[in-house]
Amino acid sequence: MAEIERIYELAEKYYTAENKKEIEKELKELLLPYKNGSVGIAQINPKAGDIEYNSEKIIRYINFAQNIGLDLVVFPELILTGFPLENSIENHPIIAEEGLKWLNEIAKITTETTALVGFVEPCEGKFYDSVAVLYNGKITDIIRKNLMPTNPEFNDYNFMTPSKTPNITEINGIKYQIIIGNDYGNIEQNSDVLINICAEPTKIKNEQIKHGVLSSLAQKYSVPVVYVNQVGATDRASFDGTGRVFDKDGKLISCTKSFEEQFLIVNPNKNLGKIYPTEILSVQPENQFSLDYEADMERTYKTLIQGIKDYFGKTGFQHAVLGLSGGLDSTVCAVLLTDALGKENVFGVSMPSKITSQTSKDDAQVLAQNLGIGFTVAPIKDMFDTTNSCLQNLFSEVEKHWDCRYKQSFTADNIQARSRAMFLWGVSNEFGSCLPVATSDKSEAYMGYATINGDMSGGFAPIADITKTKLFALAKWLNKNRTQKNAIPQSVIEKRPGAELAIDPKTGKPLIAEDALMPYEFLDEVIWRIENKKENYNIMLNSEFLYEKSHPVTREQKTMWLDKFFRRMSTALYKKSIMPPYVIVDSPSYNSKQPITSCGINYKGTEPGEISQKIKQWL
């Protein structure tokens, strides 16, 4: 229908249009037949704790909804205060108090459109995860969330109290049931529309599950379901939005864009809606590790771009400076930064040492040219020589006191990485609004294969949740799918990664990371099995890896790799704890934490016989 197309055309234009009043007028007329039961899904990107910033967005959307005559406008969970706020809720009660003050003022602007606004409700020293119903100048009702999540992903329970309240609001004869988050135990049988108000981070598997759950709810209660979700990123959590409407048979009738602010007009009772394409929904859940990342690439890319954009934007930084080694990690970071911040805001520094190959130097330069970002070469030879010479004097003194000097140390490797970080932090100190970027990836973060105060140092670490094999896939995808094709030199994708900090005595060439660690394909599957299947050492040892299907691996070799993995993972816990903030893309929890002092965990387990043998010795 041409009228429906026109509705969505106008709604999309609205925010950047100059003739807002005219658009509102036309929209109001077009929507007249759909008025009763019409809902605006306001999928917005808040700043955690910045009530004024969030209020402005809320008010503009309420105003729009009212001007076009909608019955109802719905915002995501906790939108007024922003989510997550962690301890700030407790430490700074002024956030919730301010929220309440603003909420009262926001209520005053409402007329005939009802607004559902999520907020942290302070009440007698406690805090609740609540939704206010605003109508005709007043807060007419407050609904509280009862089932607070207890899975490790969230810690809302630590800051907000569960509480059961009535949750049905009637608007123009239609009964809306308001469910916050996964509080599905609160659903009663007597409503006409179910509104599900959420703030749920993007997760490849969650999307599948969420879609199924919402569809089933609609069928179970034979009621249309409107799902509204937060969009945007905080330090680590990234929300995709992807609001959805299902009819009472569980069929998807509307879907917002993912990773974008959007105002979607729907009427679940009158079949008004539009399904914007969102790749996420087509991704199949996987039970097996696979190198076919294709189906998840669009989500991965958008999550990364949103994460970078929002971290810089919300902390007030404009410029990024990073080292360009000519390797995969820094290359992919540079492309992502360019797309997220604009090429004029990115500066790459090639910082070669005597180990750096000519190919690496060339690749760095070609990449910078392709992207059009700032670029220069700053050799680290002088830094290395001076540091090395100062340290040799210092080491001789320490050696007089301690007899534990290593015969072979990584000191020289690390001086190189740290000299580079000195340069980048120097630029950050000298130029306004400039953040240095750490280029560590997930495979190397697990292995502690990164230098403290070196390559893992920075104000933000874009790809620290992307494994190496997925990064290769992402590099290829970027070359194929960005407007500018093949920005990444082919040799970057083809060469075997290595830090170029040391020469391999066996080959006389720069050390290859896989030779020092293990094949990335194997390593990434170990990580995948831990994070997704919670598998332990022995289960892994005794089941076939994808890598084994194409490469003969002896049990001895596999044992060696697994031993190395768990040993390195344990000693890398400290490094992981001081990794700069990064975008969570693949990890099951954005809240993951393992104590550094728990490095003595026996991941292999012990045989029962062994245990009784040991006990005998102690008695």
Place this chain on the structure above:
Amino acid sequence: MAEIERIYELAEKYYTAENKKEIEKELKELLLPYKNGSVGIAQINPKAGDIEYNSEKIIRYINFAQNIGLDLVVFPELILTGFPLENSIENHPIIAEEGLKWLNEIAKITTETTALVGFVEPCEGKFYDSVAVLYNGKITDIIRKNLMPTNPEFNDYNFMTPSKTPNITEINGIKYQIIIGNDYGNIEQNSDVLINICAEPTKIKNEQIKHGVLSSLAQKYSVPVVYVNQVGATDRASFDGTGRVFDKDGKLISCTKSFEEQFLIVNPNKNLGKIYPTEILSVQPENQFSLDYEADMERTYKTLIQGIKDYFGKTGFQHAVLGLSGGLDSTVCAVLLTDALGKENVFGVSMPSKITSQTSKDDAQVLAQNLGIGFTVAPIKDMFDTTNSCLQNLFSEVEKHWDCRYKQSFTADNIQARSRAMFLWGVSNEFGSCLPVATSDKSEAYMGYATINGDMSGGFAPIADITKTKLFALAKWLNKNRTQKNAIPQSVIEKRPGAELAIDPKTGKPLIAEDALMPYEFLDEVIWRIENKKENYNIMLNSEFLYEKSHPVTREQKTMWLDKFFRRMSTALYKKSIMPPYVIVDSPSYNSKQPITSCGINYKGTEPGEISQKIKQWL
């Protein structure tokens, strides 16, 4: 009574004694009159996740309890697996599975003494915070915790499921009721002894409250109470132990040593017990900020020493290297490291620049001599010159691209701090088992008055939870109370702190920190008010600070300081997020976290009038 004294004398000797069998025999005879109802409080220090390590301790204590004929031996909450384990419980289910295997084997060694062993109980994909009752070779019962804490201090709820189970066990005609943590809602009226099994971190206020709660419980139910608590530290959480027994009138009849592993033999029904002195109990709760830290010094010192010792010990590090600037922070760190690790394991490096004063250089050297730690001087001139010269070239290049170069930057200041960190991390890379120590204190951490990859960089940050005014008090206390008096040069305590990174153009002398920030006495009270009273900007502005009692402060000046505090605190969130692990001594939560992207919080709040004004503009 001489016999009772002999009991405690023997029990204290036992672990280091060679004639264990003789001691056991004598103890068994001495304890005969107290056998019925006798309890051993096994206050032990576990390693999180290291089941074998913890099991050995548990087995040795059960064995001891059996050999001396006790009815019951009680261990702290979750002792078998260690606490806290955070996400590791979920990510590595093998920890709980291994725990169960070991528990079954431990049960086999029990004969006539009942043992209560806390563990993470895995059951059908869920985990429970449980206590196993071991007797006569078997697990005879399992009690689960029902009330999981939901305050921000803990996140157990994220990893373990609440569950209500019967909790009374009868031993030789006496009914013991077992309460895990604060699960006091589970108490029934029909027991003879209440056993409270906990893992609660040390907190100055908690100790007061805990003591009162336990005493009240005894009175309320007219039943003796035995309280057993974990001792030792993990990354941040520090447990003081301080096991206690109250008679049925709520009177303290036994108390273990704080911050030490100990096995205390008691019989709450036969008045057998000993009260070891523990300063903690005498500390009064405070409602007002005060510079009189004296009453809390012993707890502070022991918490710090335990924290350092356990972090190094549990992560397997032996040596510490730190920069000695001659300032308060590094001086106090050096003393604490010496006491925790032994002087032979500490190396101090004086790294003067041209700004460093002669007094500072002298103080660093005198301190090292006094402590007997390793010491050398490594000037940073060459590092500074080389870095500075390299950076100037780099800056000219960047300047061609970006026109946001600062006229006055902190680049030179930071080069100095980072050069020093380069030296310390170099030593760490070159020498075995050596951790560099970050010397940041709490006042400066709040203000972001520290250099990333500089003085706030290290493997551990001992004093990052101690404010500057408390550090001064601690320095004086150390000079008075350590065996070696006055190790800290008087001038360190007398001079006004400054980083000696820059010259104050107003004075021509090194910049004094209080001139750049605000008086520490004022700053520390702001921190205290936020952490303890959750006060906001306006409440602080309108109430009198301790500092104001002795110094005239205009409202304008106070406004300026408060503005600066909240502004700096917001921009320092990133720095706080990458601070190395530190001992929590004073913070109300060892789990505190504020999103970096929440830097837009308006701590001042807005007037209602302002809000409606702003809303008008947006409509």
